[in-house]
Amino acid sequence: MNWRRHKDKFWALLTLFPSLALVGVFVYGFIGRTFFVSITDWGKGAALAENPTINVIGLGNYGQLFTGFLNARFRQSLVNAAFYSVLIIVGAIIVGLFLAILLDRQPAGESFFRTIFLYPMSLSFIVTGTIWRWLLSPGGGINRLPTFIGLPPLRFRWLSSEGSILTFNWQNLPFITGGIVAFVILTLAYRSWKSGQEKRAASMAGAALILVLWIAFGRGFTPKILPYPEEHGLNLATLGIILAAVWQYSGYTMAMFLAGLRGVSTDLREAAELDGANQFQYYTRVAIPMVKPVVLSAVIIMAHISLKMFSLIFAMTGPDNAETGHPAVLMYLKSFRANNFAVGAAIAVVLFLMASLFIVPYLVSAYRERRA
Amino acid sequence: MLSNKRIILTLIAVLTVGLLATSLTAVATSHGDSEEHLSGKLEIFHWWAGSEGPAINALMDYFKEEHPDVEVINAAVTGGSGINAKAVLKTRLLGGNPPDNFQIHAGRELIGTWVTADRMADLTSLYKEQGWMDKFPQNIIDRVSTEEGIWSVPLTIHRSNVMWYVPDKLDEWGIEVPKTWDEFLEVAPQIQENGVVPLSVGTNWTARHLWESIALAELGPEKWRAMWDGEASVWTSDAMLESWKTMDEVLQYVNEDASSLSWQQATDMLINGEAAFNIMGDWAAGYMATVKNLTPKTGFGWAASPGTEGEFMWLSDSFGLPKGAPHRENAMAWLKLVGSQKGSDVFNPKKGSISPRLDSDISKYNEYSQSAANDFRNDTLVGSMRHGVVANEGFMNDMATVMEQFLKNRNPEQAMMMMEAIAKQNGII
Numbered sequence: 171m172n173w174r175r176h177k178d179k180f181w182a183l184l185t186l187f188p189s190l191a192l193v194g195v196f197v198y199g200f201i202g203r204t205f206f207v208s209i210t211d212w213g214k215g216a217a218l219a220e221n222p223t224i225n226v227i228g229l230g231n232y233g234q235l236f237t238g239f240l241n242a243r244f245r246q247s248l249v250n251a252a253f254y255s256v257l258i259i260v261g262a263i264i265v266g267l268f269l270a271i272l273l274d275r276q277p278a279g280e281s282f283f284r285t286i287f288l289y290p291m292s293l294s295f296i297v298t299g300t301i302w303r304w305l306l307s308p309g310g311g312i313n314r315l316p317t318f319i320g321l322p323p324l325r326f327r328w329l330s331s332e333g334s335i336l337t338f339n340w341q342n343l344p345f346i347t348g349g350i351v352a353f354v355i356l357t358l359a360y361r362s363w364k365s366g367q368e369k370r371a372a373s374m375a376g377a378a379l380i381l382v383l384w385i386a387f388g389r390g391f392t393p394k395i396l397p398y399p400e401e402h403g404l405n406l407a408t409l410g411i412i413l414a415a416v417w418q419y420s421g422y423t424m425a426m427f428l429a430g431l432r433g434v435s436t437d438l439r440e441a442a443e444l445d446g447a448n449q450f451q452y453y454t455r456v457a458i459p460m461v462k463p464v465v466l467s468a469v470i471i472m473a474h475i476s477l478k479m480f481s482l483i484f485a486m487t488g489p490d491n492a493e494t495g496h497p498a499v500l501m502y503l504k505s506f507r508a509n510n511f512a513v514g515a516a517i518a519v520v521l522f523l524m525a526s527l528f529i530v531p532y533l534v535s536a537y538r539e540r541r542a
Numbered sequence: 543m544l545s546n547k548r549i550i551l552t553l554i555a556v557l558t559v560g561l562l563a564t565s566l567t568a569v570a571t572s573h574g575d576s577e578e579h580l581s582g583k584l585e586i587f588h589w590w591a592g593s594e595g596p597a598i599n600a601l602m603d604y605f606k607e608e609h610p611d612v613e614v615i616n617a618a619v620t621g622g623s624g625i626n627a628k629a630v631l632k633t634r635l636l637g638g639n640p641p642d643n644f645q646i647h648a649g650r651e652l653i654g655t656w657v658t659a660d661r662m663a664d665l666t667s668l669y670k671e672q673g674w675m676d677k678f679p680q681n682i683i684d685r686v687s688t689e690e691g692i693w694s695v696p697l698t699i700h701r702s703n704v705m706w707y708v709p710d711k712l713d714e715w716g717i718e719v720p721k722t723w724d725e726f727l728e729v730a731p732q733i734q735e736n737g738v739v740p741l742s743v744g745t746n747w748t749a750r751h752l753w754e755s756i757a758l759a760e761l762g763p764e765k766w767r768a769m770w771d772g773e774a775s776v777w778t779s780d781a782m783l784e785s786w787k788t789m790d791e792v793l794q795y796v797n798e799d800a801s802s803l804s805w806q807q808a809t810d811m812l813i814n815g816e817a818a819f820n821i822m823g824d825w826a827a828g829y830m831a832t833v834k835n836l837t838p839k840t841g842f843g844w845a846a847s848p849g850t851e852g853e854f855m856w857l858s859d860s861f862g863l864p865k866g867a868p869h870r871e872n873a874m875a876w877l878k879l880v881g882s883q884k885g886s887d888v889f890n891p892k893k894g895s896i897s898p899r900l901d902s903d904i905s906k907y908n909e910y911s912q913s914a915a916n917d918f919r920n921d922t923l924v925g926s927m928r929h930g931v932v933a934n935e936g937f938m939n940d941m942a943t944v945m946e947q948f949l950k951n952r953n954p955e956q957a958m959m960m961m962e963a964i965a966k967q968n969g970i971i
Binding site: 213214215216217218219220222239240241242243308327329330332397398401490491492493503504506507508509510 | 655
C-alpha cells in the first residue's frame, strides 16, 4: 500500500516537473532577474555593449524614481496609475451592474443585447484605442454629438487637455497618506466603540491623534525631498482613456453580475414581492447584497487589467504624452528608447509590486476558502 | 526496447546532418565574402518610406547599376524620425544579427548609443582613402568622430533653425519678419489683435525644437558648441537662464491646442492663415512644396530663426557600419556611394534635403534647397540637439521630461537646473 502511494506521488511529480521547471525559469527566474537588473547601473552609457560592465548600486534607482527631481514623470505616471485603477474599477462596476439589472428583468431581445454589451471585451486594446482616438478627436466624434439636436459642439479636448483636478504637492504625500490612515483608524475606532469595545476604541483614537499631531506640526521638521514643489493630480486628459477602458470592460462586469443576479433564487424575489417591495427595493435591499462576492472578483480582475494599460495609452495618446502616462509606458521608454535598462527594470518591479497588492490578498482568500 | 534504440539512433543521425549542414553554409558564406568581385547580398536598414521612398530607391538603383551581382535587400522600417526603426535595430544588434548597414542620425545619437557600446567599425581609413576629409565641412567631421575614429558617413543635411511664414499674409497684416526674439515679442501682440496666433507650435518635441533655436540665439554658436563639449559653466550661465525666460515669453503667443498637433498640423496653421510664424526644420519646405503644392518664396517664405542669422544648425542622416556586418565588402561599397558626390546628388534632390558635401551640384536642387546650400557653405555650422547631433539618446529622452515640466509650470530656473542635472546624468558634463 505504502509503496503504491509513493509511486503515485512520484508519477505526479514527474508529470508536473516540466511545467514547474518552465514556470520556475520563465516566471520566477525572470522576476528575480528583473529585480537584480534594477539594483545595478547596467553599463551606464554603454548599456548596449556586448558585455556591459555591471555594478550593483543597491536601491539607488528606486530612490531616484521616488525623490529625484528629474523623475517627475514617473511620479505623475504613478499618480495616473492610481486614478486609472480606481476610476476604471468604479466605472466598469457601476455601468456593468446597471446593464446587468436591465437585462435581469428579461426585456425583449435580451440575448441580443447581452452579446452586444459583451462584444467590446473581445477587441484588443489597440483596436479599442484606435476607435476611441477617432471618436474623441477634438473636432469630431463625441464632441459633435450635441449638434444633432441643434446645440453647439463640445470643445472639450478629451485626450490633450492640460488641466488637472485634485492636485496635491508630492512633497506632502507622506502627510496625505498619514491623513488617510488616521481617517481609517478613526472610523474603525468609532465602530469598535459602538460595538462596546471601549478600550480598543480609545487606543485606536490615540494612534489617530498622534498621526494628526504629526501632520499638524511635523511639516517644519521633515526635510524637503524635492527642490521645487511638484503638483500631481488627476489629469483631465486621462478621462478619454478611462472612458474607452470602461466601455471595453463594462460588458464583462455585466456578465459577472448577471450570473450573480440569476443565481438569486426566485423564492427570495417572490417573498420580497409578497412583502410589498417594489423593483428598486428588491435590487437595493435583496439582490445587490446577494451579489457582493461578485463585486470582489470584479474588483480583482479589473484592478489587474487596469495595470495593463500600455497598449491602450500607446494607441490613444502615444508614448510622449506625459499627461496620460503610465508606469508601463515609462518603463518601455526608459528601457528601449533611453537605453536605461536598470531604471526600466526598477519601474517594472514597482509595477509588479502594485499588481501583487491586488493579487496576493485575493489568492490568500481563495486558498483559505478552498481549505475551509 | 528495440524501438527506443531506433529512436535514439535517428535522433543522433538528424542532429549530425543538421550540424554538418550549418557548418557547410557557414563555410559557403565566408567564402562568398572574401571574393573581390562583389556578389552576394547587401541589407540596407533605414526608415525612409512614403514621400521619401523614391529617394532611397533611386540611390539603391544606382548601386545596382554599379554592382549588378549584388542582391540589395531593402529593410525599411517605417515611422517618423526612425521611432520604430531604432527599436528594431536594437533588438537586431543585441540579438547578434546586425544588418550590413543602417541609417542613423549623425553625431551623438550614434556615438552615445552604439560607439560607446563598441558595436561600430571605425571608418577613418575609408574617409582617407576616398579623400573625404576636406570634402565635408570640418564641423560635420568633428561631430561624427570621437578620438577613437570616425563613425558614420553623412548622406543628407537638414537645417533646424528656420522660421517659416507666408509672405502675402504678412503684407496683409502689415508686419515684417522679426530679426530677433525681442522684435518678435514686440510684434506679437499686434499679430494677436488680428485674431491670428503669432507662432504655431505642435507636440512636445516641436517645443524642444523651438527651444534649440531660442537657445542658439541667446547663447551664440561658441557657447552652444562649448556646452556640448562638456563646458559645465555654460549650463548654468545667465545666457542659459535667458533662453528659458525668452522661451517662457514666447510661449504666451502660441496656439492653445499645441500639445495635440503634429508638426504638419502646426505648419498647416501657417498655410491656412491661422498663424503668422512657425519654427521647424526644413523638411517643412518639402512638405509645403510637394504635399501642399506651394511655390517657394511666393507660397511660403523663410528666414533664419530670430537671432541666428548667419548660423546654420544642422542635422544629418548618415550610414554606419556595424561590427560583424555579414557582407562587409558590399557594405563598404554602399558607404562609398553614400559619401560620394554622385550618390549625394542622386538622393538629396528627391528627398528635399541638401548634400553635406561642399562640392555638390547646386543646380540639381529646388529653390529652397539652393538657398539652404548657400547658407550651409557660408554660415557658421552648429549641431542640433533635438535631432541627435550634439546630444545622446539618454539626454534627448530626459529632455522631453524637462520640457513637459516646463510647459506645465513655466519655471525657467527649474528648467535650467534640470537641464544641468540631465547633462550630468547622461555624461555630457
